[in-house]
Amino acid sequence: MRKIYVFDTTLRDGAQGEGVSFTVADKLKITKKLDEFGVDFIEAGNPGSNPKDMAYFEEVKKLRLRNAKLTAFGSTRRANVAVEEDQNVTALLKADTPVVAIFGKSWDFHVTQIIRTTLEENLNMIRDTVAFFKEKGKEVVFDAEHFFDGLKSNPIYAMNALHAACEGGADWLVLCDTNGGTFPADVAGIVKTVVKRFDVPVGIHSHNDCGMAVANSIMAVMAGAVQVQGTVNGYGERCGNANLCTIIPNLQLKKQLRLVPDSSLCELATLARYFSELANKSLNEYEPYVGNNAFAHKGGMHIDGVLKNTASFEHIPPELVGNSRRMLMSEVAGRSSILKRIQEVAPWLSKESPEVQDIMNRLKSLEHDGYQFEGAEGSFDLVVRRTLGKLRQFFQVLDFTVLAENQWKEGNSATAVIKVEVNGEQEITAAEGDGPVNAMDRALRRALELFYPQLLKMRLLDYKVRVIDTQQATAAKVRVQIESTDGERVWGTIGVSTNIIEASWVALTDSIEYFLMEYEKDMALTKENEAWMEGAV
C-alpha cells in the first residue's frame, strides 16, 4: 500500500474559519488527539503573527508525540531584510519545531501588487528563507501560495518560485489553491507537470470555494502528489479547507492508499464530533462519512433496499468509519419502516393491527406541529406507549411556576416551584438555577428523587434549541432536543412550543419518564435472572 502523508492544518488554517477559535488548552488537546489518530504533520500555528500561538509552542514541548511531526507556519522573510533579522523568521525559529512550513508567493500579481516587491527579490526571499531553516536542521515544507492562479497568469514565474525553493533545499513542494477557484481537471494536469519536473515530493493544499476541495485533493494524489493538506471537518477561511474527514476514507477505502492506521479509520466519526465540540460548531449533519445523516435512509424504496442488502444504497459499510446506519421516518418513508420502529417498541403489533394506524396518526399530527423523531428515540418510544395506553404514570405534575428576575447573578437568576404527585403522595419543591430551564430541571429532580432515588444515576448530556419558524421572531416556535444518559445508555427526547419553557419542560419530563420506564424493565429482567439462578442452584 502506497503511503500518502497527511498534513493537518486545523490549528492553523482551520482556525482562520469564521467562528473557530481555540484556546491554548484546546490546541493542546487537539494536538494530542491528532497525534493519536495518526496524522503525519500537525501544523499548529503561526508564531510570527499570533502571540497566543507562541504560548502554545512553549506548552506543547511537554507533550510526547508518537506519530506526528509538529510544524510551525510562517512566511518567507520580508523584502530587502536579511533573513536572520526578519521578525517572522525569528519567531518561527523560536517555536522550536522539527518541521517548518514556509509560504511564499508564486503568483506574479501578488508579488507586485500585494507584497509590492520585484519578481526577482521574491525569488530571493523564497530561496534565502528555505536555506536558512535547512541550515538550522529543519525539515522544510514550501507552500507555494496561489500556485494554480500563478501558473495560469505566468507559468514560467510560478515554476521559478518552486525552483527557488528547491535551490534553498526544500523537502516538500506544496501546491496551494489558496483562493479555491481551480477545477479538478486543471489540478490533475498541473500536478502531473510539477511531479514530472521536480525530484522533491509534492503536496496539495486546496480550498473549497468551488465546492471541489476534496475532489481537487483526490485528483492531485492520483496525479502523483504524496502529501495532502487539509483540516478536520473542513474548517478554514471562507468556504473552508479540504476536509480530511472525507479525503482520508476516500483514498484509504477506495484507492487502497495508506493515510492513517486502519484502527484510526473506524474512529473517524468520533474524531469529527470531538473537533466540532472543541470548535463549538455543530457538525454538518450532511457531512460525507461522518455526518449524522451520512447513512440515514428516508425514502421508502431506499429503506426497503437497505433492509434487503445494505450495499444497495450505501457506498461503504458505515462501521468502517465509526458511523452508523439510521432509518428515518417521514411521509416518504413508507409504512414498512415506521412499522419496523413501532414493532421495536411493541413487538406484538402486526401490519394489520388497528393500533398501528392510531400511532401513525398521532405521529403525523405531532410532526405537523414541528416534532421530529429522528434523534428523539426516547420520545418516539413514549408516543407509541402512550397511544397504546401502555405507559404507567410515574408522576403527575400538579402545579408549576417559573420566575425570572433582573437580579442576574451567576448561578441563580431563576426560581422554579413544582408540585408533583406520585402514588397519591404530594410533594412541593422549589429550586434556583442558572436560568429558567435549569431551575425547572433542578426542582423536578429534587421532587422526584424522593420517590425514585435511581434518578441520581441519570444526567443531561446535551440541550439544543432550534427556532423553527423564524419569521415570527420572538413569538416563533422552538424545538428543544435533550440528550440524557445513565452512564450506559444515551437517549434523546424532544419538545415543541412557542414557549421555550414549555418545550424544555416536555423534553425534560419525557427524558425522566423514559429513564424510569427503562430502569423498571431492567429491574424486572434482573429479578427474572435472579429467580432463574436460584432455581438453577
Next chain:
Amino acid sequence: MRKIYVFDTTLRDGAQGEGVSFTVADKLKITKKLDEFGVDFIEAGNPGSNPKDMAYFEEVKKLRLRNAKLTAFGSTRRANVAVEEDQNVTALLKADTPVVAIFGKSWDFHVTQIIRTTLEENLNMIRDTVAFFKEKGKEVVFDAEHFFDGLKSNPIYAMNALHAACEGGADWLVLCDTNGGTFPADVAGIVKTVVKRFDVPVGIHSHNDCGMAVANSIMAVMAGAVQVQGTVNGYGERCGNANLCTIIPNLQLKKQLRLVPDSSLCELATLARYFSELANKSLNEYEPYVGNNAFAHKGGMHIDGVLKNTASFEHIPPELVGNSRRMLMSEVAGRSSILKRIQEVAPWLSKESPEVQDIMNRLKSLEHDGYQFEGAEGSFDLVVRRTLGKLRQFFQVLDFTVLAENQWKEGNSATAVIKVEVNGEQEITAAEGDGPVNAMDRALRRALELFYPQLLKMRLLDYKVRVIDTQQATAAKVRVQIESTDGERVWGTIGVSTNIIEASWVALTDSIEYFLMEYEKDMALTKENEAWMEGAV
C-alpha cells in the same frame, strides 16, 4: 455560449433529505421561485409513492410557468405487470405533466437482489414504460439508477439498460450515481463513453457521499453531458444531492456555459436563503458562493490583501452571485481590520488613540465570554460608543420580572412586568406573551413607545438561540442573536448568558437602543438638510 439544461429535483430528491419536509403550499412557492429563477426542469414529486404529491400536481396546474417544464417522477412498471395496469404508472400519468422522469435499474445486482426479477424482464420494464409515456406524448427522461456502480459490475448489462430506454424512445439518458461512491475521473471516462455511443442527449445525477457531487457533475458536463440534475443547497438523501447553487456559478462563470439567465445568477444567494427558510434548515455558512462566510476574510494578511485588491483572495467578485464581502474580527485578524471597523463608528480615532486599546480590551473580554460580533454589527457599534462614553442613555430599566406557569394556552403563557425610566419619568407596564422572551419584548416596547413613538416602525426579523457550551446541558451558556429592521435597515444584536432570558434581554435592549440612536442621527441629518434648504431658498 453552449446551453446546459438545469434539472432541479429539490422537491423530489431534495425532500428525501433528513429534516426536509415541504407542505403543498411550500411546494407551490418553490415551483414559482424555481421557474422565475430560470431552471429548465422542475421535478416536483413522485405521485405514485406520496399522496401529498398528488394534491400538489392538482394545485400546480393553476400556475403558469414561464421557463421550466414540470416533471413528475416514478419508477418503471413492476415486473410481470402490464404497463397500463401498473399503479405507479397510472399515478404518474394522472399527474398530467409535460415531462416524466422514469427511473429504472441498470445495476444487475439491484435487479436480481432488490427488485428480484430477471435481467431480461427488467429491460422489458424499461422499454415498455418509456414507450408507454412516449405514446402519451410526454417528454421522457430516463434515469439509469446506479449506472456507475452497474457499469463496474456488469458493463454490458448497464449499457443494455440504456439501449432499452432508447428503444422505448427516451428523450434523455440520465446517468445516476445513486450511492454517491464514484470518483470524478471515473465519471468523466464513463460519461464520455456513453455520449459517444448514444445519440440521445445525456444528463448527470450525482450524490455527495464522497464529498464530490459537484466535481462529478462538472466533470460529466466537461465530458459531454448536457443536463445537470441537482437540488438547491444540496438537499437530499444521506449526504445530499449535487448542489445546484455551486454547480451553476461554477459552470456559468468559469466555463462560459449558459445554465440560467445572467440576471438570475446575481439572485443566487437570495435563492439559497429563501430555500433554507422554507426547508427550515439553517444555510451552511461555509457554502461556496452563497454561504454567509463564502467571502468572509479573517486572517490579517488576507484582509490586508483584499483591501489592496479583492482578487488577491477572492476567486470571483461576490456581487456576481448576490453575496457580499465581510471582514471578520479575531485574534488573527490583526489590529488594522478591527481599527477599520472601530473607525466606521468613530472616525475621529486614529491607530494611536488610547481609546482604541480600551475598546479592543473590552471586545476581547466580551469575546472570551462567548460574544461574537460577526453578524452583530448593532452590538459592536454600541460597545464602541459605550466604551467611549458616547452613548446617551435612552432609557433605564429599573425593575423587571418574568413569570411562566404551566397553564399553557396558545398565545399567552408567560407574563412580564417591566419598570423603565426615561428622562426622569417612570413607567411600569405588563404584557403577556407566547413565551417569556415574547412577553418581555412586548412589555418593553409598550413601556418605551410612550416616550419613543418611532419604535412602532421597528420590528424583529429573526431570533436565534445557540447553546455554546453543551457539556453543561441545561446550565450551559446560550448565545441569542436578534435581527431587527425598520423597513430599510437591518441590524443584528447579541446577548450571552447562562440564562436564556438574560441573553435575550441584552440582545433585545441593544436592538432598541441601536434603533433609537440611528433614528436620532437620521433626524439630525434631516434637520440639517432642512436648514440648508431654507437657507438656499
